[in-house]
Amino acid sequence: MKEFQKTMARFAVLFLGLLILGFAACSTDSDSDDNSAPTVDSLVPGEYVKTATGFTGQSYDVTVTVIEDEILDIEVSDISKVGSEQVGQAAASALIEDILKAQTAGVDIVGGATITTSSLKAAVDAALVEAGASSNFISPPKTQAKGTVIVDADIVVIGSGVAGLSAAVQAKAVKSTANVIILEKMEIIGGSTKLAAGVVYGAETDDQTGYDELAEFYMERAQGYADENLVKYFAKESINTLNFLGMDPFPPPSPWGPPDAPNGNMSSGTASAARMRMDFTMGGGAGLVNRLVGRLPANTIRTGVKATDLIVTGGKVTGVKAESKKSNYIFNAKAVVIATGGFDSDFTGLMATYNADSKNDVPQSSSQNVGDGIKMAQKIGAATVFKGGKIGWVGIDNSLGEAMHYSSVVVKQDGEVLPWAPRPAGKSSDGKFDLLPGYYEQSEDDYAVVHNRMVEARKNGATAFWAITNGPSQYPDFAHTSDSISGLATLIGADVDKLTAAFATKGPMKTITETGSVFTATKAIPSSIGSMGGIKINTKAEVLKADGTVISGLYAAGETANGDFFYQEYPGSGSSLAIGATMGRTAGKQAAGKLE
Ligand SMILES: Cc1cc2nc3c(=O)[nH]c(=O)nc-3n(C[C@H](O)[C@H](O)[C@H](O)COP(=O)(O)OP(=O)(O)OC[C@H]3O[C@@H](n4cnc5c(N)ncnc54)[C@H](O)[C@@H]3O)c2cc1C
Numbered sequence: 001m002k003e004f005q006k007t008m009a010r011f012a013v014l015f016l017g018l019l020i021l022g023f024a025a026c027s028t029d030s031d032s033d034d035n036s037a038p039t040v041d042s043l044v045p046g047e048y049v050k051t052a053t054g055f056t057g058q059s060y061d062v063t064v065t066v067i068e069d070e071i072l073d074i075e076v077s078d079i080s081k082v083g084s085e086q087v088g089q090a091a092a093s094a095l096i097e098d099i100l101k102a103q104t105a106g107v108d109i110v111g112g113a114t115i116t117t118s119s120l121k122a123a124v125d126a127a128l129v130e131a132g133a134s135s136n137f138i139s140p141p142k143t144q145a146k147g148t149v150i151v152d153a154d155i156v157v158i159g160s161g162v163a164g165l166s167a168a169v170q171a172k173a174v175k176s177t178a179n180v181i182i183l184e185k186m187e188i189i190g191g192s193t194k195l196a197a198g199v200v201y202g203a204e205t206d207d208q209t210g211y212d213e214l215a216e217f218y219m220e221r222a223q224g225y226a227d228e229n230l231v232k233y234f235a236k237e238s239i240n241t242l243n244f245l246g247m248d249p250f251p252p253p254s255p256w257g258p259p260d261a262p263n264g265n266m267s268s269g270t271a272s273a274a275r276m277r278m279d280f281t282m283g284g285g286a287g288l289v290n291r292l293v294g295r296l297p298a299n300t301i302r303t304g305v306k307a308t309d310l311i312v313t314g315g316k317v318t319g320v321k322a323e324s325k326k327s328n329y330i331f332n333a334k335a336v337v338i339a340t341g342g343f344d345s346d347f348t349g350l351m352a353t354y355n356a357d358s359k360n361d362v363p364q365s366s367s368q369n370v371g372d373g374i375k376m377a378q379k380i381g382a383a384t385v386f387k388g389g390k391i392g393w394v395g396i397d398n399s400l401g402e403a404m405h406y407s408s409v410v411v412k413q414d415g416e417v418l419p420w421a422p423r424p425a426g427k428s429s430d431g432k433f434d435l436l437p438g439y440y441e442q443s444e445d446d447y448a449v450v451h452n453r454m455v456e457a458r459k460n461g462a463t464a465f466w467a468i469t470n471g472p473s474q475y476p477d478f479a480h481t482s483d484s485i486s487g488l489a490t491l492i493g494a495d496v497d498k499l500t501a502a503f504a505t506k507g508p509m510k511t512i513t514e515t516g517s518v519f520t521a522t523k524a525i526p527s528s529i530g531s532m533g534g535i536k537i538n539t540k541a542e543v544l545k546a547d548g549t550v551i552s553g554l555y556a557a558g559e560t561a562n563g564d565f566f567y568q569e570y571p572g573s574g575s576s577l578a579i580g581a582t583m584g585r586t587a588g589k590q591a592a593g594k595l596e
Helices: 002-026 085-102 114-130 162-174 191-195 208-221 228-244 284-293 350-354 372-379 452-460 463-474 485-492 496-505 507-511 575-593
Strands: 046-053 059-067 070-076 148-152 155-158 180-184 199-203 274-278 301-303 306-313 316-323 328-332 335-338 390-396 409-411 447-451 479-482 519-531 542-544 550-556
Touching: 046 114, 059 114, 070 085, 070 114, 085 114, 155 162, 155 316, 155 575, 162 180, 162 228, 162 284, 162 575, 191 284, 191 519, 199 208, 199 228, 199 575, 208 228, 228 575, 306 372, 316 335, 335 372, 335 575, 372 550, 409 496, 447 496, 479 485, 485 496, 485 519, 550 575
Parallel strands: 148 328, 155 180, 155 335, 180 301, 316 550, 335 550
Antiparallel strands: 046 059, 059 070, 199 274, 306 316, 316 328, 390 519, 409 447, 447 519, 479 519, 542 550
């Protein structure tokens, strides 16, 4: 807590200095029209403790926690000293709720408990005055034009998924006094990461052979069209990433994988020295988010604050412009990390421009992932790389919204395994690559089929299997289940031999016998769980211009900058979280390493 207060005290001095200097200090090359914007009645972030007196004269502490434009919390040290449970304590709770809701101490005191609530209100008033509030936080609410809040930070991270959180955690590990702020435009933390199953890819061994094999495998899957330096760097760092995430590098066998697969490996069809690890103790992507958030100081993440522009001064990125429902912001920073996730919900923008083939696919990823970071970076001259791929997924009927289906086999309506379809000839968006063969041309007549072993895995916490267990009973029109392959073939009108052959050709399905099995088929739709392509980075996660030079002060990590790790094919489940955490860590380390 001392550390927090010290940081806040330092922050307060900087902040007041900035207020005195006004906007002159933050003129930008890219845009300086904020000079006309009114500043709002800002608070200096921190915890402020004042004393209040209860009904029987006993004193207690009132701690008010604020950030620039919000009263976050009001805590009473010993509620029993406030008054009786029925009157004094109830009135105090009601007053606190009113103040937090109205965001001003100028609310009415609670009738019937005037002594108690007057003292508590006076303590909150005093705390807010100490925090620098002059009007709207103390007077009754009034309509106020949206003004601009100026915030001074060391590192601003945009996005609170695995990449952004890893960047912030690593930056604090390198320099604990660094003032790191994460901006998250949604009201909830975690982006696509919180939706993820939680599989993380990594090299099996910590000797050079393991790294090399993983890198070779990725390069092979990218048909040579990935950046070998980046891929090798990721492969080498993958064990460190697993340790950083607190995952067991050698977990027990996964119920999803074939019985003969090495421990924790979900597939025997991938690189022999690589593992798709599933740590069921983590609680999937949401558990991963919680783990990382728990390692950050309170109030690091500002939810509901959307970054809109990068601020560039003298060729260097020096901050971020942002907005919330309530305020506009200028976050001054020594480094900015873009970790805004993918763009597969930007149907008419980036998807239409760079991945027209898939622009109508149904995204199962976080709905606000529309490529904001990519656009902000492009605007200031960052290079981007797009090759037309997506992180594909088998969705099920559109009417189910976000429901999806984890499947080992996708078959055409007649039961035949969906073939690998050639892409139309042509060049990729940057004109460099011929578009080579390589994607499933999935249509709405296809079925995703699974067996009950996959369903069993759901018991271990994977929410992705919802549709398999509920689909057949709730949606009989497009979900079918049978205790035999032949029965399933009849239900979906497929050829029994083709469907049997389809099962027999696919990894884990090979080992399935009909006895005791339940087979399920659901109508499939082309879908995605993320995009491929975005900001061009080097192995230090620095953002590059088209001429290969670095944009000073700017880093990017995660799905927003994954274009050079892949071609059009996704190498394997777990790649995104592993790459996001690895490059996020790298960005945080590099950015914090340059702070004085
Ligand atoms: C259902 C599902 C299952 C998956 N399972 C796996 C798996 O098991 N293993 C695996 O490796 N990958 C998996 N993936 C893919 C993986 O989850 C994502 O690729 C990865 O989490 C992306 O991380 P990120 O940090 O780059 O972006 P995200 O986690 O999407 O975070 C980006 C954040 O930035 C915020 N943001 C965007 N723009 C702004 C802005 N302007 N201002 C402020 N904030 C902004 C977004 O709201 C979002 O919260 C899965 C994806 C889905 C959808």
